[in-house]
């Protein structure tokens with residue numbers, strides 16, 4: 001993934017910049033923007049602190065010194081708040097400096113150009129994956145799984161990808177399947193992100209890079225930086241990818257069905273739809289964040305809001321009667337089994 005010419009940054013091509021490609025690209029660009037804002041805030045803070053400690057401001061008694069302290073405190077708390085953010089703790093230099101967003105149709109290219117018109121670092125490329133593969137230091141393949149073989153078999157692509165890192169986010173497509181179309185000098189990994197990457201709340205799993213590969217740790221750091229910039233990123237063996245595809249890749253759709261059903265319930269009981277939606281969405285987000293932040297078991301959180309003889313247990317009984325748990329668990333099973341078949345040739 002690294003190349004000597006890329007001391008001051010590197011170029012990432014996204015071959016197939018559709019829903020997921022745009023989600024990843026938007027998230028990374030937002031993250032870079034936040035990091036820049038944070039760096040600027042940090043510079044203001046150090047300037048302000050050095051003024052405060054070494055050069056007391058002569059303010060003619062107008063209180064600007066205490067205002068300065070307040071400003072320093074609020075910037076410091078802003079920086080502190082962001083310290084826990086996966087994206088901001090990643091080294092900004094691990095993120096790409098140039099992006100090549102590749103699509104197949106002129107109409108999609110037009111839309112992409114509009115979406116990223118404020119970002120000079122994004123170049124939209126239509127029907128020219130070969131140029132993108134040549135110019136990029138790393139490639140994310142984000143087209144539909146069934147298109148990958150055709151794209152990789154295009155004349156010149158194999159050579160263009162030699163000694164580079166190719167990261168496929170295609171569901172069901174194995175590393176071995178992709179390796180069949182590239183040289184052995186090309187490093188192939190898989191990632192499974194999800195659409196909340198667009199708002200930097202994604203969940204991505206990444207296959208480990210064998211330590212024997214040259215530049216493995218730099219490649220891993222760069223990939224972790226990219227996917228951490230758009231949410232959380234965990235490294236997991238490839239054997240878990242079909243389940244991760246179901247759980248995290250398809251998960252937002254499943255969660256939205258539950259969310260929509262909660263909203264319908266609220267509407268059924270006379271609540272305006274927009275308020276019901278806000279209540280349900282914020283409640284789901286709050287419950288999920290409690291699990292992530294406190295490390296509490298979901299059952300413990302459920303028990304803590306379930307008063308004996310109360311309304312929560314009345315509702316829970318209804319969920320159990322409807323076999324919600326097994327329905328949801330079987331949903332993940334069905335989606336996992338389907339994901340496993342996506343990379344298989346169709347008869």
Ligand SMILES: NC(=O)c1ccc[n+]([C@@H]2O[C@H](COP(=O)([O-])OP(=O)(O)OC[C@H]3O[C@@H](n4cnc5c(N)ncnc54)[C@H](OP(=O)(O)O)[C@@H]3O)[C@@H](O)[C@H]2O)c1
Pocket residue numbers: 015016017018019020021102103104105106108109127129142143144145147151169170171172192193194195249250
């Ligand atoms: N959607 C999800 O939630 C999700 C989650 C995890 C993983 N994934 C995986 O991500 C991949 C993409 O899914 P998606 O939902 O983002 O699909 P999508 O919205 O249909 O995007 C596919 C993109 O591929 C482009 N494309 C088609 N042929 C191409 C070619 N020959 N060269 C370059 N680009 C080409 C399309 O461009 P045109 O519009 O010009 O045809 C489009 O931009 C899939 O493999 C899927 O398994 C998806």
